[in-house]
Amino acid sequence: MTRSISPNDLMIRRLQSIHPLSNEEVRALGELPLEVASLESGHDIVRMGDRPKQCCVVIEGCTCIYKLTSEGGRQIMAIHVPGDIPDIQSLHLGLMDFGLAAISACTVGYIPHEKIQQMCEAHPRLGVALWRETLIDAAIYRDWMLNIGQREAFGRVAHLVCELMVRLKAVGLTEGDSFKFPVTQANLADAFGISSVHMSRVYGALAASGLLKVTRSRIQVLDWDELLEAGDFDPTYLHLEKSAPA
Structure with a gap:
């Protein structure tokens, strides 16, 4: 915060x-x-x-x-x-x-x-x-x-990052193009139905593609437009009316 x-x-x-x-x-x-x-x-x-x-x-x-x-x-x-x-x-x-x-x-x-x-x-x-x-x-x-049923792992993770960015921005908890996210890859693997090893590879692929920078407790979005496309993300389902001030 x-x-x-x-x-x-x-x-x-x-x-x-x-x-x-x-x-x-x-x-x-x-x-x-x-x-x-x-x-x-x-x-x-x-x-x-x-x-x-x-x-x-x-x-x-x-x-x-x-x-x-x-x-x-x-x-x-x-x-x-x-x-x-x-x-x-x-x-x-x-x-x-x-x-x-x-x-x-x-x-x-x-x-x-x-x-x-x-x-x-x-x-x-x-x-x-x-x-x-x-x-x-x-x-x-x-x-x-x-997301889990129809997208490949790369798209699943990109979609979640887009969702988290929008939801956290709505309550004023983003910092520019980044947000705090201290969740382990093992926990994320259980969300996406993949192994921890596969989750690590996907994070690596997103970083290599120039979309994200991931540290232990923070995610930084490097290319929002490309991330939206990679995750096939449409925020309609979040039904947000406004965001809080940062």
Whole structure:
């Protein structure tokens, strides 16, 4: 982050990027109590079969939604970035059918369901904003299915980098043409359905093509137009209305 941002501010930025909010609604979101926790990479926030009584907001780092096969194979279904509320559906689906875990060192803020429900009763349009957030999550899942099923690994990774750049820009967390992304290649391999070795080769190919510069915790886009083409990226599915100031 380039300047101090409160945990609630990131959530507000995210919702403002997809739904207009009044000053009163912004205040209501700012008053939600967040119990902030620091998590290590690999920490399970929600496990399949849990019945959580709270949602979490990603404040720093990244989380993922995943599912496991009976033999322990993991498929990452979504990656969440600061400002996201990855398990908002737990408000209405009592039994979790997925796992939610930190995939980097992570800071999250827990919000009791009861407090969110009270806020939505007092401010019905915030309920609409949260409903829109769940619909956009579903749109992202659909695009990820297309990405994994129909693109080669080079295009899959290019597409995700484009998506992350747009989503992080929407909450003011890009720095020029780069963004912080401390997720290991092993975790990304589980998102793309490839081996860690193959993931490393794809990163190398993207760098050799002059599209990206990848370090341990940051991705820099070197040629945005070429990256868009390589990833066959169209941001329509993100349904963004505006971006936050950097």
